[in-house]
Amino acid sequence: MNYKDAGVNIDEGNKLVEMIKPIAKKTLTDNVLEGIGGFAALFEIKNYKNPVIVSSTDGVGTKLKIAFMMDKHDTVGIDLVAMCVNDIIVTGAKPLFFLDYFATGKLKSEVAVEVIKGIAEGCKIAGCALIGGETAELPGFYKEGEYDLAGFCVGIVEKEELIDTKSIKEGDAIIGLASSGIHSNGYSLVRKVFFEKNNFSVKDFIPELGMNLGDALLTPTKIYVKSIEALKELKIKGMAHITGGGFIDNIPRILRKSIAAKINKGSWKIPTIFNLIQRLGDIEEREMYRTFNMGIGMVVIVDPSDVDKALEKLNGIGEKAYVIGEIVESEGGVIL
Template structure:
């Protein structure tokens, strides 16, 4: 009896689908290219020229994922927003030292490749790169049968940026009297979703397409609101105002992230009532009976990015950021202390 021929596709890996995906996403990626891109999607490596005009350039890299927010996207079958989250989590991080994002790469892993789903994800990544002003020059699609449950995928992102060495923002000059400005978040961003999913889908028993009166939206619409990308606003600010320190408010909230840029000898005192809490956070706290301290440790609470400036530059900083479309609040000040964040 003739032996059956076994192929890679029989084992669950569809090479042709992968090739189709590459062709599908090329137009999205090419829209993000600038004159420094030498080679992009489809090759073994992607080349990017160092931009001209830097005397002592420092390359800054970052990597991150989207976390279990992906599960909400998969439940709702909405895949074109989490790519924005992926870019945001990476570029907002390197922005805190003053780095301009240059190029971005993504890693998409799944058990069985759906070209339509993957294309939607990459479309979102490309949109995030356009918002951030960086080029999507490459990535990897991994189809791994039996590794992921059907319909699930994971994402990771990688960004490289550049900043002039003398302009590298370290936080070392932060001193008593400095002003802490908070830039509004668009929502939950990409942290705390294990708690969010437990509350919405287990405790409250909601479905992704249920309408929630308090949020004036369906569940998936509120939970999949993309992370705000602050790059262009903050880079404009850095051109005109001396900034002493910055923090991207992600997992750990304001206390867990702002503390990372404080030098010894100072505390940041944050006034909790100095900005409006978004409805989504009020809903989570009330419906889940979540202690306020836990809320601030888990979520951004409406502040997605923090900038610290001297008092004489605070008004100009607020004006510039507002002109760039940001909602800006004076949320605290720097005092003598021991490198802590104090909520009051």
Template sequence: MNQSYKKAGVDIEAGNKTVERIKYHAKSTFRPEVISGIGGFAGLFELQHRYKNPVLVSGADGVGTKLKIAFAMERHDTIGIDLVAMCVNDILVQGAEPLFFLDYLATAKLEPKKAEEIIKGISIGCLEAGCALLGGETAEMPGMYQQEEYDLAGFAVGVVEKDKIIDGSKIEEGDAIIGFASNGLHSNGFSLVRYLFFEQYHFHLDEMISELGCSLGDELLKPTRIYVQSVLQIMKQVQIKGMAHITGGGLLENVPRVLPAGLQANLQLKSWPIQPIFTLLQKLGELDHQESFRTFNMGIGFVLIIDQKDKEKVLDLAKQYGETAYVIGEITKGDQGVVLLEEGR
């Protein structure tokens, strides 16, 4: 009896077709430093001489159970943007410029068209971040995943001059906290989101939600904002003392990660608008402020900490570079946490 890899569930030809389909998308992201093409054993990237004392900054992440929404909607061209965003926004926090990105796509059965849609989204994210999609891995593993499902992981590498690393050590009492608006949920809290919408209240993805102004599925698949280009431009003109990417753990757990001991972040709750998706989730889940702000970004996707004298300049620059930004609080003496304040307190 003829035994073959294909009969076991792995289609080598599908893998070859996938590589051919994604080459165009990857090549569209290449920077001048890239000196290899897609399809080799490794990607090559030349670190040019414009750096005096370069430090490489790396990060890895995934998309979490937001993937379940993409599966259900059979829409795969935006989830790659989320993947890139989760990685490049993280390394941006240290002041690093993303240089290149690698992806890992694992699935039960490789479908070249679907894979191309996923990689297309990744390439769009790389273009937004200004980094090259240098390579990746596509794994077909029957028996490991459910049919029609896949998993994604991403890896970003960036660079920063050693004397320009942003680590929060210069933050001091009285500094202003600037929040950049998110694009909705981004890629965190989806286990709770799916539980509330689909298990508890039996919503449908194609259901139009008046508060949201779109279908529930469209809202949930809004891709994570990539803040790289705007923040890199602002860094050239203003001293940024600390930054935080607001991901899992929300504002309550991510902002303290950059604070020196003895300082806390006081956030004014009414200093920025809470987007309807968060208000709806709070209502459905009867979530209090603490739980909401520890689970979701609550409308703020990225935070800058700067000197008070620079806040108006930063707001103007943010608008110039396409961001919606707010002064959301101030650094005070305290126990290295976040305090949520009602207006006027």
């Protein structure tokens, strides 16, 4: 008996590593001293006086179930990168490098390499290097044809350039940056609404969406790195990545207890997919705003005098941005 008889194919793993190397190489920067294939990756820090290292780790959640149902694996890697880098940039940092963890019951290189292609694409969009990762073949641990993904990103920022949310005050403007769709949160509810309660298939064409349901649900999470870079000349007082917990739980994470975010519903167009979920699932409005991004994937808080400049810069790079509310005196939280 050997390891392969037990369900772990070392040769398949080595084959995947060789397939990954040229994909990852396209993401590397001059700072990478050692990338894929070694025991550890090496990254050189240059041109920083007082650097602060910023880190984030995340996954894609049950959105992966949609990828399995569709047998489409080239976009969930973008989601993985987005979930990590969008958390990093709210501190004022820029992402430097990324590592992934891919685990499955039986390794199929042709599937895994599609996932890695998505991760590499996400890294290119975010301007960070894919410098390493782990592929775990775990017989008996996952259902056949399924896998799990996790990612880890490291960024950097000069200490004096960290976003100081203590400066947020009454009257400050809340700018919302449009999402690309559901992003990567709320999929347990999404699957329950569409597939359990209403018996949809991922192949069903949805006229309101203009596409098949599966394609709509797999739309990759938007990466906001370039959008936030466009605002560097302005004083950003705070940012919130609208992920799990939606508006209700995420925006208060950057607010003092004496102020609140007053959101003006109707100041942006809520994408059709959310209206569909709410109607088919008979979901209360506040629950929608606590579960989903509702069409706003990133919130930026600035002084009212900077609003026009911010919108001009964002619109100039093709970003859809809206003034969606303001900071008011209150006992914390979000006012809808």
